Amino acid sequence: MDEETRYEAVASRDARFDGAFFFAVETTGIYCRPSCPAVTPKRKNVRFYPTAAAAQGNGFRACRRCRPDAVPGSAEWNVRADVVGRAMRMIGDGVVDREGVPGLAGRLGYSTRQVQRQLTAELGAGPVALARAQRAHTARTLLQTTVLPVTEIAFAAGFASVRQFNDTIRQIYARTPSGLRAESHRGVGRAAPAPSDAGIPLRLAYRGAYAARDMFDLLADEAVPFVEEVIGEPGFRTYRRTLRLPHGPGIVSVDERLPAGGAARS
DSSP states (O other): OOHHHHHHHHHTTOGGGBTTBEEEETTTTEEEOTTOOSOOOOGGGEEEESSHHHHHHTTOEEOTTTOGGGSOSOGGGGTOOSHHHHHHHHHHTTHHHHHHHHHHHHHHTSOHHHHHHHHHHHHSSOHHHHHHHHHHHHHHHHHHHOOOOHHHHHHHTTOSOHHHHHHHHHHHHSSOHHHHHHHHHHTSSOOOOOOBTTBOOOEEOOOSOOOHHHHHHHHHHTOOTTTEEEESSTTSOEEEEEEEETTEEEEEEEESSOOTTSOEEO
């Protein structure tokens, strides 16, 4: 896809390209997803990036209207079997946070220099920047959808220190962590859910149109015994499955019925 075609997608606010690429506006210092509802910028002021990390690495901040950090990478990486696709999946799983770039390179069977070169050539950012974008996205989600203390969120998102966490959030969002959390209570997002003894409730963003009934029908038909289950009546079902996490097992559940505001709960 050439840049003129990408600009046409931006001008038409085509949501099909969300996550496939990102555009940044030099005059505002902001980067967005193609479907951003803001006024379309002039072509001469627009720059395109393959990932959110690449835009962040060039000094652009995430748009507060279209939340481009909510789609930090393209769904293409979920199906690609080459080194770049495998690296993106491992970065999303937190390999760089736990093992560093050498650990990622070792898992891929390449040298750190080769991994750095291939990711930078194709995605516009290296493994450290990509992991940083993933951490920032996780942190923002936790800040605006949970009541966890800021210190716990910093380490849960994969940051090595609270100072690193604060500096990254300020650089990417031009807000403090507490400022991001306050925005959700003022209506930029939704208020954080009440704490639960059963786990951590999250509000999950989704890209419309979301066929919840069809999705839950499929999950129920293909549920793996003792690993997955779908309970409840159609329209009010809950999907649950076990997870093998780095520090032990866990269970995730997602409700079929969307609460006011149009976001799934987990």
